[in-house]
Amino acid sequence: xxxxxxxxxxxxxxxxxxxxxxxxxxxxxxxxxxxxxxxxxxxxxxxxxxxxxxxxxxxxxxxxxxxxxxxxxxxxxxxxxxxxxxxxxxxxxxxxxxxxxxxxxxxxxxxxxxxxxxxxxxxxxxxxxxxxxxxxxxxxxxxxxxxxxxxxxxxxxxxxxxxxxxxxxxxxxxxxxxxxxxxxxxxxxxxxxxxxxxxxxxxxxxxxxxxxxxxxxxxxxxxxxxxxxxxxxxxxxxxxxxxxxxxxxxxxxxxxxxxxxxxxxxxxxxxxxxxxxxxxxxxxxxxxxxxxxxxxxxxxxxxxxxxxxxxxxxxxxxxxxxxxxxxxxxxxxxxxxxxxxxxxxxxxxxxxxxxxxxxxxxxxxxxxxxxxxxxxxxxxxxxxxxxxxxxxxxxxxxxxxxxxxxxxxxxxxxxxxxxxxxxxxxxxxxxxxxxxxxxxxxxxxxxxxxxxxxxxxxxxxxxxxxxxxxxxxxxxxxxxxxxxxxxxxxxxxxxxxxxxxxxxxxxxxxxxxxxxxxxxxxxxxxxxxxxxxxxxxxxxxxxxxxxxxxxxxxxxxxxxxxxxxxxxxxxxxxxxxxxxxxxxxxxxxxxxxxxxxxxxxxxxxxxxxxxxxxxxxxxxxxxxxxxxxxxxxxxxxxxxxxxxxxxxxxxxxxxxxxxxxxxxxxxxxxxxxxxxxxxxxxxxxxxxxxxxxxxxxxxxxxxx
Amino acid sequence: xxxxxxxxxxxxxxxxxxxxxxxxxxxxxxxxxxxxxxxxxxxxxxxxxxxxxxxxxxxxxxxxxxxxxxxxxxxxxxxxxxxxxxxxxxxxxxxxxxxxxxxxxxxxxxxxxxxxxxxxxxxxxxxxxxxxxxxxxxxxxxxxxxxxxxxxxxxxxxxxxxxxxxxxxxxxxxx
Numbered sequence: 001x002x003x004x005x006x007x008x009x010x011x012x013x014x015x016x017x018x019x020x021x022x023x024x025x026x027x028x029x030x031x032x033x034x035x036x037x038x039x040x041x042x043x044x045x046x047x048x049x050x051x052x053x054x055x056x057x058x059x060x061x062x063x064x065x066x067x068x069x070x071x072x073x074x075x076x077x078x079x080x081x082x083x084x085x086x087x088x089x090x091x092x093x094x095x096x097x098x099x100x101x102x103x104x105x106x107x108x109x110x111x112x113x114x115x116x117x118x119x120x121x122x123x124x125x126x127x128x129x130x131x132x133x134x135x136x137x138x139x140x141x142x143x144x145x146x147x148x149x150x151x152x153x154x155x156x157x158x159x160x161x162x163x164x165x166x167x168x169x170x171x172x173x174x175x176x177x178x179x180x181x182x183x184x185x186x187x188x189x190x191x192x193x194x195x196x197x198x199x200x201x202x203x204x205x206x207x208x209x210x211x212x213x214x215x216x217x218x219x220x221x222x223x224x225x226x227x228x229x230x231x232x233x234x235x236x237x238x239x240x241x242x243x244x245x246x247x248x249x250x251x252x253x254x255x256x257x258x259x260x261x262x263x264x265x266x267x268x269x270x271x272x273x274x275x276x277x278x279x280x281x282x283x284x285x286x287x288x289x290x291x292x293x294x295x296x297x298x299x300x301x302x303x304x305x306x307x308x309x310x311x312x313x314x315x316x317x318x319x320x321x322x323x324x325x326x327x328x329x330x331x332x333x334x335x336x337x338x339x340x341x342x343x344x345x346x347x348x349x350x351x352x353x354x355x356x357x358x359x360x361x362x363x364x365x366x367x368x369x370x371x372x373x374x375x376x377x378x379x380x381x382x383x384x385x386x387x388x389x390x391x392x393x394x395x396x397x398x399x400x401x402x403x404x405x406x407x408x409x410x411x412x413x414x415x416x417x418x419x420x421x422x423x424x425x426x427x428x429x430x431x432x433x434x435x436x437x438x439x440x441x442x443x444x445x446x447x448x449x450x451x452x453x454x455x456x457x458x459x460x461x462x463x464x465x466x467x468x469x470x471x472x473x474x475x476x477x478x479x480x481x482x483x484x485x486x487x488x489x490x491x492x493x494x495x496x497x498x499x500x501x502x503x504x505x506x507x508x509x510x511x512x513x514x515x516x517x518x519x520x521x522x523x524x525x526x527x528x529x530x531x532x533x534x535x536x537x538x539x540x541x542x543x544x545x546x547x548x549x550x551x552x553x554x555x556x557x558x559x560x561x562x563x564x565x566x567x568x569x570x571x572x573x574x575x576x577x578x579x580x581x582x583x584x585x586x587x588x589x590x591x592x593x594x595x596x597x598x599x600x601x602x603x604x605x606x607x608x609x610x611x612x613x614x615x616x617x618x619x620x621x622x623x624x625x626x627x628x629x630x631x632x633x634x635x636x637x638x639x640x641x642x643x644x645x646x647x648x649x650x651x652x653x654x655x656x657x658x659x660x661x662x663x664x665x666x667x668x669x670x671x672x673x674x675x676x677x678x679x680x681x682x683x684x685x686x687x688x689x690x691x692x693x694x695x696x697x698x699x700x701x702x703x704x
Numbered sequence: 705x706x707x708x709x710x711x712x713x714x715x716x717x718x719x720x721x722x723x724x725x726x727x728x729x730x731x732x733x734x735x736x737x738x739x740x741x742x743x744x745x746x747x748x749x750x751x752x753x754x755x756x757x758x759x760x761x762x763x764x765x766x767x768x769x770x771x772x773x774x775x776x777x778x779x780x781x782x783x784x785x786x787x788x789x790x791x792x793x794x795x796x797x798x799x800x801x802x803x804x805x806x807x808x809x810x811x812x813x814x815x816x817x818x819x820x821x822x823x824x825x826x827x828x829x830x831x832x833x834x835x836x837x838x839x840x841x842x843x844x845x846x847x848x849x850x851x852x853x854x855x856x857x858x859x860x861x862x863x864x865x866x867x868x869x870x871x872x873x874x875x876x877x878x879x
Binding site (some may be wrong): 376387395399405417558559561646677 | 736737738741746750753754755756759761795797799800801802803805806807809810811813814817818821822825828829849861
């Protein structure tokens with residue numbers, strides 16, 4: 001059975017390479033039959049990879065431990081659901097899963113857009129199938145074929161690296177059948193962790209589509225805004241999934257990892273954040289090209305960068321190599337990935353340079369006081385955050401290679417440097433809706449900014465006056481520069497402007513059509529999903545900012561060792577003093593391979609009993625891995641978050657860590673609003689589709 | 705006691721007060737877990753990745769926390785304790801590299817990059833605004849109109865153009 005899967009992989013590899021080459025030759029030599037054949041080959045690749053996934057699922061569910069991958073990620077005790085989701089439980093399976101999703105997306109594009117964008121399609125096939133061929137070549141173990149030639153040429157190290165890669169093949173067979181498998185990493189047995197990777201991968205692979213269209217636009221010199229319009233929804237959907245993946249990851253970390261936070265700036269998180277950052281810059285700056293025909297080169301640069309970071313991100317999330325050069329050098333997969341990213345990046349940039357003449361701006365910037373200028377500044381800030389994140393992520397490797405000194409760049413660096421950049425972004429997010437395209441009247445702008453500024457300053461001053469006196473330090477120093485209450489002022493400023501935008505739109509519709517206000521709001525969304533979906537996203541971001549500032553600056557934590565009957569106290573900056581009394585530890589029912597202990601704590605806030613908390617400690621016996629699951633009391637104001645860190649004498653004494661996380665739930669609520677806003681903006685708009693159809697038949701795309 | 709001697713004594717007393725105020729805060733008893741964690745947070749677990757010593761459940765980190773407790777009880781400052789661990793186990797046990805030598809680049813390069821970006825942006829904008837000042841009003845009217853309906857669909861309510869408003873009204877009548 002495993003052989004069927006493996007043969008499907010090999011065929012998929014051959015066909016995807018064929019499709020890429022045939023599409024290229026067919027487009028350049030104008031042989032429609034060849035392009036058609038490439039399309040069919042590409043669709044066959046989708047079918048073959050689907051078959052490979054079905055086979056691997058069959059092996060996982062039936063517990064075929066002779067297959068190395070199945071033995072690595074499942075065991076007999078695991079429930080069926082976890083066996084199925086073990087498809088993306090480790091490297092080999094998730095690379096196959098990635099490739100399969102990629103093939104589904106490219107298949108969908110071929111089926112949906114074939115008639116409408118026939119001239120772009122051959123190059124879309126080239127890019128998507130070449131990318132697929134690379135991924136499939138990794139899991140099919142093709143590169144091990146180079147082992148013998150490399151060894152004879154004297155590159156013993158290189159040969160050894162490639163030899164190791166045989167295990168990346170998800171269908172690799174062991175020489176014997178183990179009695180049982182290792183089972184899935186306990187940390188991953190959480191539904192947040194089950195959906196998080198697919199969301200992230202969907203985000204990753206769907207960003208390949210706009211990139212493919214961008215390259216096709218360059219190749220065919222159709223560098224107008226057609227490719228942007230054609231892929232706008234793909235981009236938004238990619239962005240939606242990536243955002244959802246990031247949020248779910250944060251939520252999982254908060255609810256499972258038990259360290260009181262949700263974002264640790266570790267390489268794997270950064271890997272997913274980086275394409276999101278450039279993607280966000282791209283989503284905004286393409287609007288300038290649509291409206292004003294400007295920044296065409298810049299948009300190409302952004303999408304090329306997004307694609308490179310998507311591949312880099314896939315590589316990082318799958319190997320986590322960045323912590324040390326040594327882990328990097330342990331497998332051939334690292335050099336191959338970097339090589340592939342390098343080839344694609346250089347090829348894209350060369351193509352971009354060759355086409356510079358067709359990317360001339362149709363307009364120029366009229367004023368610094370225009371939406372174009374604000375967007376440019378916003379792009380700069382996003383790229384600055386990207387740079388900081390990238391630099392902090394790769395610094396350990398750079399330091400080890402260049403200076404031969406090991407180093408770690410932890411959360412304080414990222415928080416201190418990116419914090420002010422994010423705050424500046426919120427300011428721009430507030431101003432941008434007030435900025436018209438081309439040129440703003442300064443008097444008008446000043447008038448519109450007056451009240452939001454007043455509210456923002458009032459919030460800053462009032463919060464400071466009632467005791468929010470924390471001062472944030474200047475990055476990299478101990479110098480205190482900014483009162484934290486200013487950050488809330490900024491959030492209030494942006495919120496007032498954005499809400500006023502909704503109000504103005506509602507009032508205008510109410511006056512012109514006589515519709516009731518709620519109805520006016522509804523039609524507002526209906527008539528301009530992009531604009532008002534976008535504003536809804538902005539509202540979500542502001543809510544999230546409120547939560548982030550709360551946890552960044554006002555989190556309180558304490559740790560104590562308690563005997564039964566003793567209590568610890570923790571004082572919330574917002575609601576009063578919590579008193580947690582330890583009432584005992586008992587063994588709880590759990591699956592066979594887990595030993596679970598639960599503690600009981602009575603919670604008292606400012607003298608009133610408000611219930612009990614039950615933090616648990618799970619020990620996964622086969623993996624010998626402990627996990628501390630926090631217990632929480634949620635409220636919109638704050639979470640009380642408790643873990644049991646350890647115990648002595650069967651629970652006579654136990655150590656607890658308690659956190660108060662002020663306003664943290666606004667992060668999740670804001671995240672929800674954010675996702676809804678993205679869905680609104682991405683929702684199909686028949687009018688927009690008609691315009692697109694009109695644009696593509698009005699001579700800009702040659703109909704076949 | 706003459707006047708000069710009294711001044712001398714006052715001076716000594718002042719010195720004593722100063723010396724006392726500068727002395728390290730010493731812990732009367734064992735430092736609390738919170739005081740230990742405050743320092744432990746600034747160290748990275750030496751055997752795992754991406755976790756600090758305060759949050760790490762491993763045996764090594766428990767020993768490190770105990771050591772931090774000892775050092776605190778001896779009156780060492782936070783910086784001295786961090787230096788102690790960095791000297792013994794290497795700079796990579798610190799959450800953020802020390803600001804010396806090559807490590808300075810961690811902080812400096814982002815700042816340089818951001819400044820370079822801002823300078824480039826300023827340069828671009830200056831070029832643009834100078835050129836656009838030379839453009840005649842008629843040329844400036846050349847708003848891009850790929851699809852009029854598209855513009856109408858996205859007019860800026862605040863800075864609204866009279867022309868765009870008319871386009872929108874016309875479209876409204878049509879639909």
